[in-house]
Amino acid sequence: MLSLQNVNAYYGRIQALRDVSLDVAEGEIVAVIGPNGAGKTTLMNVISGMVTVNSGAVVFDGTDITGVSTERIVRSGISQVPERRQIFSAMSVVDNLMLGAYHRYRREGKAQIEKDLGSVFGIFPRLQARAKQRAGTLSGGEQQMLALGRAWMARPRLLLMDEPSLGLAPLLVKEILSVSGELREQGTTILVVEQNARAVLELADRAYVMESGQVVLEGSADDLAADERVQRVYLGEIPARAREMVSHQRGAEGEK
Numbered sequence: 001m002l003s004l005q006n007v008n009a010y011y012g013r014i015q016a017l018r019d020v021s022l023d024v025a026e027g028e029i030v031a032v033i034g035p036n037g038a039g040k041t042t043l044m045n046v047i048s049g050m051v052t053v054n055s056g057a058v059v060f061d062g063t064d065i066t067g068v069s070t071e072r073i074v075r076s077g078i079s080q081v082p083e084r085r086q087i088f089s090a091m092s093v094v095d096n097l098m099l100g101a102y103h104r105y106r107r108e109g110k111a112q113i114e115k116d117l118g119s120v121f122g123i124f125p126r127l128q129a130r131a132k133q134r135a136g137t138l139s140g141g142e143q144q145m146l147a148l149g150r151a152w153m154a155r156p157r158l159l160l161m162d163e164p165s166l167g168l169a170p171l172l173v174k175e176i177l178s179v180s181g182e183l184r185e186q187g188t189t190i191l192v193v194e195q196n197a198r199a200v201l202e203l204a205d206r207a208y209v210m211e212s213g214q215v216v217l218e219g220s221a222d223d224l225a226a227d228e229r230v231q232r233v234y235l236g237e238i239p240a241r242a243r244e245m246v247s248h249q250r251g252a253e254g255e256k
């Protein structure tokens with residue numbers, strides 16, 4: 001469905017993406033993990049047309065969308081949940097949600113959009129209870145739900161999620177990420193960027209690890225979760241071999 005081919009992107013003279021190639025097949029949840037500054041947000045913004053590609057190509061559904069405007073990219077079926085949410089704080093919850101569907105009004109009519117609003121409220125009952133509340137007064141977790149709901153109102157075929165767990169309590173992280181599973185069941189393909197590698201690797205089918213603007217590892221989420229380097233750097237775990245060494249050493253000390 002989505003294919004990035006040797007994409008390079010710069011901010012002035014700083015190269016943020018280096019020869020990045022990545023594929024997402026229809027129906028998959030694909031994760032991108034990596035440290036701060038690795039280029040993950042830039043990758044998302046390149047796909048949604050908000051950052052210019054210097055060389056390489058972004059292909060969606062067989063069409064080259066490199067250099068296409070964000071508005072046309074949204075119309076073609078890609079919707080982004082930006083990092084730090086970027087909701088319209090002075091507007092109500094329901095108006096924020098309706099804005100997500102603005103480009104669908106003419107084609108699909110109000111009834112369909114109101115039906116979708118109902119399904120967002122079904123997924124996030126908390127948003128329904130706060131429908132008239134100013135979005136800026138929502139809690140961080142509720143704002144994340146709103147950002148996700150708004151992206152969903154665009155009825156995307158491909159949903160880009162940038163750090164959905166940012167600043168959320170562990171329980172809420174689970175809730176937000178489990179919604180991704182639900183959205184996938186409803187036919188949405190998902191590309192998700194996360195620093196919370198543990199949570200996202202449990203959810204994703206495949207994953208890419210980015211460092212310094214490059215893809216340094218890729219594979220099934222299970223393989224990456226089992227990878228020693230990923231465990232050490234991203235999951236904060238002591239790898240099995242080191243664990244063995246420690247217990248061996250402790251055993252030796254016990255023998256003394």
Ligand code: ATP
Pocket residue numbers: 011014015016034035036037038039040041042043083195
């Ligand atoms: P984080 O996990 O901290 O959000 P990230 O992996 O999403 O990081 P990016 O935000 O894509 O990383 O940034 C990649 C690099 O590009 C960083 O070195 C960053 O400082 C730089 N960068 C990002 N946006 C800009 C900008 N608008 N102007 C100049 N440099 C930028």
